[in-house]
Amino acid sequence: MFKLQENGTTAKREIVAGITTFFTMVYIVVVNPMILQSAGVPFDQVFTATIIATIAGTLWMGLLANYPIAIAPGMGLNVYFTVSVVGAHENISYMTAFSAVFVAGLLFIILSLTPFREKLIEAIPNNLKQGITAGIGLFIAFIGLRMTGLIADHPDNLVQLGDLHSPQALLALLGLAVTIVLMVLKVNGALFIGMVVTGAVAYFTGHLSFDNGLLSFPSLPEGLTVSNPITAFSDVLEHGLYAVVFSFLLVTIFDTTGTMIAVAQQAGLMKGEKMPRARQALLADSVATSVGSVFGTSPTSAYIESSTGVAAGGRTGLTAVVIAVLFALAAFFGPVVSAVSGLSAITAPALIIVGCLMMESVAKIDWKNLDEAFPAFLIILSMPLTSSISTGIALGFISYPLLKMVQGKFRQVHPLVYLFAVLFFYQLMFLPH
Structure with a gap:
């Protein structure tokens, strides 16, 4: 198996x-x-x-x-x-x-x-x-x-x-x-x-x-916190x-x-x-x-x-x-x-x-090309400094297509990367993170 x-x-x-x-x-x-x-x-x-x-x-x-x-x-x-x-x-x-x-x-x-x-x-x-x-x-x-x-x-x-x-x-x-x-x-x-x-x-x-001591029995004092899917959706809409x-x-x-x-x-x-x-x-x-x-x-x-x-x-x-x-x-x-x-x-x-x-992965990054290296560097630097994996990924996704576009290599970037670059930019600018 x-x-x-x-x-x-x-x-x-x-x-x-x-x-x-x-x-x-x-x-x-x-x-x-x-x-x-x-x-x-x-x-x-x-x-x-x-x-x-x-x-x-x-x-x-x-x-x-x-x-x-x-x-x-x-x-x-x-x-x-x-x-x-x-x-x-x-x-x-x-x-x-x-x-x-x-x-x-x-x-x-x-x-x-x-x-x-x-x-x-x-x-x-x-x-x-x-x-x-x-x-x-x-x-x-x-x-x-x-x-x-x-x-x-x-x-x-x-x-x-x-x-x-x-x-x-x-x-x-x-x-x-x-x-x-x-x-x-x-x-x-x-x-x-x-x-x-x-x-x-x-x-x-x-x-x-x-x-x-050593033992204790698990309990759910509140029972189920979400018991009705319809109510859950209505809560999201109402608030x-x-x-x-x-x-x-x-x-x-x-x-x-x-x-x-x-x-x-x-x-x-x-x-x-x-x-x-x-x-x-x-x-x-x-x-x-x-x-x-x-x-x-x-x-x-x-x-x-x-x-x-x-x-x-x-x-x-x-x-x-x-x-x-x-x-x-x-x-x-x-x-x-x-x-x-x-x-x-x-x-x-x-x-x-x-x-x-x-950290072995650092050796596999293409450091000779700045358009490839800098987004990876941003990810490595920002994850520990911001205490957030997603923030590091966001900065990498935003910077990567920007650098490719500056070089006229925009066709080398997958459309999904562009999509998430926009979403990540919106999140960092306007949503809590």
Whole structure:
């Protein structure tokens, strides 16, 4: 079913890859409820909805698309939901906002059933694809460094070297050293082993504890947040949430598409300019977004943390199935998951190392031609500086056709690139992002 031999992998390697990805992204089951709680959504509601959406999207990705890519509520989209949708409008409750998410999810599904999103992957110029991969790599490495305090805020220069004497930083440096040594020695599962070693040291030094016990039962105190599709559409029409739906659509399409391309390229799964089984892969986040809105969470996206599993050897959908199973178990081990994911020093070294591995794409950019190089450079530079994958992609899509037009090479640009250049320009200028 998963074609393990054809993809040059084994069941053991896929299981280790799934465990690795799970531990690098499981923070979402704590962080997402904390963010949406600010919009008034009960913590337990979002905790359970986050897991349901993740399982739905990731199982679809594994069983139907056969990719080692996880789907979960997207960071950034949850902040936009809380601050720009619910927080900025007194007359819009979180229930109404979930209606907008549901409508956007249905539109995602419709677009994914058409050749549109597949053609989009094929239309993206190769240098932009390489820039997206490298930019995301730099972005997640930067996240890993900031999570552990190895990099701290600076009043004038934005960032500076953090306190290397803090327990968090010391644990992160230990995990980074152990993991990179194991990888240099080509030890299978080095990323996961590094996390286990760091976690063990943290536990025995008193920095990791399980004070709230081990087990808790998932619940949905609000029931279904979207129970009637007709009501959802009427909510969008009544409150004029067209821009909100459009923003959810635009950001999710490009966050997910960019992430899928990056992970598929890293795993060596791209066939030239095409991504096999792209339609099923793209349907995964569309379905997950719709399912998630029904139970009470913001839109989903493909998770770039999937690249940690790919680095650990994951090549097929078995990795995704393992991730989904672990998230199902996590629903009953909320206190344990909360404790482990709350100590970023355990997972951050994996993000830093994977960021390094993804920077390999920089070598594949055509640096000799500025009309190809500069848009890729903008993507790489802006993703970590704006903390937004979609903003980086937007700047690349806007600058690429402009430079081609200046040179009289406008026919070399796919019509879809022109279309999204206009849409991205409109989003950056007139919509929240």
